[in-house]
Amino acid sequence: MSVAENLRPSGAAEASVLIDGATYDLPIRKGTIGPDVIDINSLYQDTGCFTYDPGFTSTASCESKITFIDGDEGILLYRGYPIDQLAEYGSFVETCYLLLYGELPTREQYKAFDSRIVKHTMVHEQMTRFYTGFRRDAHPMAVMVGVVGALSAFYHDSIDIKDPEQRDIASIRMIAKMPTIAAMAYKYSIGQPFVYPRNELTYSANFLHMCFAVPCEEYKVDPVLARAMDRIFILHADHEQNASTSTVRLAGSSGANPFACISAGIACLWGPAHGGANEAALMMLQQIGSVDRIPEFIKRAKDKSDPFRLMGFGHRVYKNYDPRAKIMQKTCHEVLDAVGLGNDPILQVALELERIALSDDYFIQKKLYPNIDFYSGITLKALGFPTDMFTVLFAIARTVGWIAQWKEMIEDPMHRIGRPRQLYTGATERAYVATEAR
Numbered sequence: 552m553s554v555a556e557n558l559r560p561s562g563a564a565e566a567s568v569l570i571d572g573a574t575y576d577l578p579i580r581k582g583t584i585g586p587d588v589i590d591i592n593s594l595y596q597d598t599g600c601f602t603y604d605p606g607f608t609s610t611a612s613c614e615s616k617i618t619f620i621d622g623d624e625g626i627l628l629y630r631g632y633p634i635d636q637l638a639e640y641g642s643f644v645e646t647c648y649l650l651l652y653g654e655l656p657t658r659e660q661y662k663a664f665d666s667r668i669v670k671h672t673m674v675h676e677q678m679t680r681f682y683t684g685f686r687r688d689a690h691p692m693a694v695m696v697g698v699v700g701a702l703s704a705f706y707h708d709s710i711d712i713k714d715p716e717q718r719d720i721a722s723i724r725m726i727a728k729m730p731t732i733a734a735m736a737y738k739y740s741i742g743q744p745f746v747y748p749r750n751e752l753t754y755s756a757n758f759l760h761m762c763f764a765v766p767c768e769e770y771k772v773d774p775v776l777a778r779a780m781d782r783i784f785i786l787h788a789d790h791e792q793n794a795s796t797s798t799v800r801l802a803g804s805s806g807a808n809p810f811a812c813i814s815a816g817i818a819c820l821w822g823p824a825h826g827g828a829n830e831a832a833l834m835m836l837q838q839i840g841s842v843d844r845i846p847e848f849i850k851r852a853k854d855k856s857d858p859f860r861l862m863g864f865g866h867r868v869y870k871n872y873d874p875r876a877k878i879m880q881k882t883c884h885e886v887l888d889a890v891g892l893g894n895d896p897i898l899q900v901a902l903e904l905e906r907i908a909l910s911d912d913y914f915i916q917k918k919l920y921p922n923i924d925f926y927s928g929i930t931l932k933a934l935g936f937p938t939d940m941f942t943v944l945f946a947i948a949r950t951v952g953w954i955a956q957w958k959e960m961i962e963d964p965m966h967r968i969g970r971p972r973q974l975y976t977g978a979t980e981r982a983y984v985a986t987e988a989r
């Protein structure tokens with residue numbers, strides 16, 4: 552059954568809109584949980600009007616069965632499973648299977664899926680030449696956009712999106728190759744040789760190995776750090792129709808090849824309002840520097856004439872504690888303990904800042920709680936990553952979400968090319984004026 556069929560209007564529920572004295576009835580569709588939607592699909596045809604919703608704050612752009620968020624309650628579910636349970640008991644590869652295929656894998660399904668991922672971790676050897684075309688000081692996200700887009704030039708057998716098998720191979724390839732491509736971007740930026748994947752390692756351990764091993768000495772991945780990396784990947788794997796996911800869906804709606812669509816998603820994620828906030832949160836904590844300076848910064852955050860905001864606080868959707876932030880805080884403690892930074896002054900600043908903000912009227916009234924980015928910057932730094940790699944790690948994790956959403960869209964028989972409308976406020980028609988007459 553298609554998503555559309557499952558969400559046929561319930562019959563009784565209808566909304567009405569009154570335009571120039573005429574009333575138009577619009578069906579209300581019900582999801583399994585979450586707000587109902589008013590189906591305005593025929594509004595333009597019936598009334599000649601568009602709706603206006605910049606930033607899509609009240610618009611459901613699609614039907615989906617993948618991820619559910621209740622921002623008021625602080626709930627995040629992947630295919631119905633709470634994020635905290637997946638992060639506590641599951642693995643990232645298992646989460647990939649769940650997001651892609653809708654169910655948690657059996658033992659056999661997991662084994663087969665994992666071995667397919669493992670077999671695709673290497674990239675075409677010629678791709679290494681792409682990297683040398685970039686300046687060493689290029690931002691790794693710039694490299695990611697270029698190299699991921701270039702995958703379509705290498706894997707011709709997985710770009711026919713009408714073929715389910717090719718769609719599946721493209722999905723596996725992207726999940727498998729993304730850590731390799733990201734680690735190569737990192738190695739190139741620091742002038743070290745590329746490290747090939749080691750397929751006996753887990754997905755996350757393999758990624759740490761490709762980032763931090765060097766050919767001249769043995770590198771053993773710390774299992775605590777590998778588990779933390781895995782959990783960070785799970786937390787970032789999907790987040791329903793956010794900006795980068797909507798970008799991937801929109802790009803894919805034209806029938807564009809999947810690698811190019813993911814590259815578009817990476818470009819969107821790169822923006823500081825999306826994937827770049829963890830870097831900003833870390834910089835703010837470093838700027839505060841010590842616990843005794845916190846009141847000064849809290850005061851600034853409340854001051855309307857000061858543009859300063861507490862980075863890592865507040866969220867467009869979560870008006871409660873971001874459920875991912877709780878797990879990230881725990882992961883942060885584990886990583887800092889493992890690397891001997893348990894008493895790191897920046898962590899002490901973060902903990903105290905969180906405590907003070909959560910008991911402060913300004914933050915309580917505006918429902919400003921720590922978001923995932925508040926603790927992820929400190930954690931990633933402790934794992935050994937420079938700040939410009941933070942968004943790259945986010946891109947590795949989000950790749951599966953992007954692909955699952957892209958696949959869902961392609962497989963929905965109702966899908967059409969995405970084409971938003973506009974409220975035009977420019978000049979009305981006027982005649983061309985010759986240069987000498989202007």
Ligand code: ACO
Nearest residue numbers: 824825828852860861862863864865866867917919922924
């Ligand atoms: N510090 C201080 N005050 C804040 C903060 C903050 N971090 N966030 C919001 N406010 C205040 C605003 O000043 C505003 O006050 P007002 O009503 O008196 O004007 C009110 O809370 C609402 O703020 P908006 O910006 O309208 O809320 P919105 O939901 O649009 O914004 C956002 C959410 C952009 C995340 C915002 O909270 C923010 O800038 N936070 C800091 C940046 C950050 O951490 N971003 C990461 C988001 S998570 C992610 O992308 C993965």
